[in-house]
Amino acid sequence: MLHDDVRSPLAALQPGQLLARGVARHLASYGFACVEELVPSRGMRVDVMALGPKGEIWVIECKSSRADFTSDAKWQGYLEWADRFFWAVDEHFPTDLLPDESGLIIGDAYGAEIIRMPDETKLAPARRKVIIQKFAVHAARRLHALRDPEMLL
Template sequence: MDVENTCVLSRGQLLARGVSRLLASHGLVTIEELVPSRGLRVDVMALGGKSEIWIVECKSSRADFLSDHKWQGYLAWCDRFFWAVDTDFPTELLPDTSGLIIADPYGGEIMRMGPEHKLVPARRKQLVQKFATTAARRLHNLRDPDMQLAGP
């Protein structure tokens, strides 16, 4: 095994991986660390077959949750909002007005569906375009690392 090419994932990144696997099993595609607007960076954004957009914020600890003061700004950028935590997280801290996913690095379960708040069509179009462009840019950079494309 080539140790130099081995990356170590944080607890939050491991949760995001499990969330992405879970959402894929529900027919959604995901992208991690997407910037929907200046000053915001969501942990996982998911896109469904009818262009529905879900945002999932992964919290690895109580301190991680308590230090997050931006999460309400994400609500205007999705149809459904979820928290993803592991089984040891004190879920009573999380607002019950959002969805809840219990996850680990290998998958998860939707414990509470986030309420639906439909995006306006113009914002949905903007987000689908950003999702596609970011995903394509990241794939290109993986396939051709000598020609890094600019962007998030």
């Protein structure tokens, strides 16, 4: 018998975080490693950054509602940090709002599917090196924080 204080770890997640979880699960099946809430530069924070098996870098912005999408004024700044840019939304999202040149992923907390693949815009080698290093540091710090929650970052 479950006690009232025992809850699913998913219950504490916001809708965008649930989408990010499903996106990361799906991309892992293609050999991608994903991190959430990575800061590529000051004042920016991407929902999901994915590093592919061939070194490709994808940015995925998770939108849970029309209001969430229309209030996002920073997304175009993320384009310069990725080879491909995607929106991730649930099956009820009005996808006609999303720019056609962007990728589209439909998902939920348990999985996702790439509906539209955007054109690739290769990052410059110097930019790629910077973002891969940020990715690695971000991932390592997240792992360390899990093992040592009292550590100050």
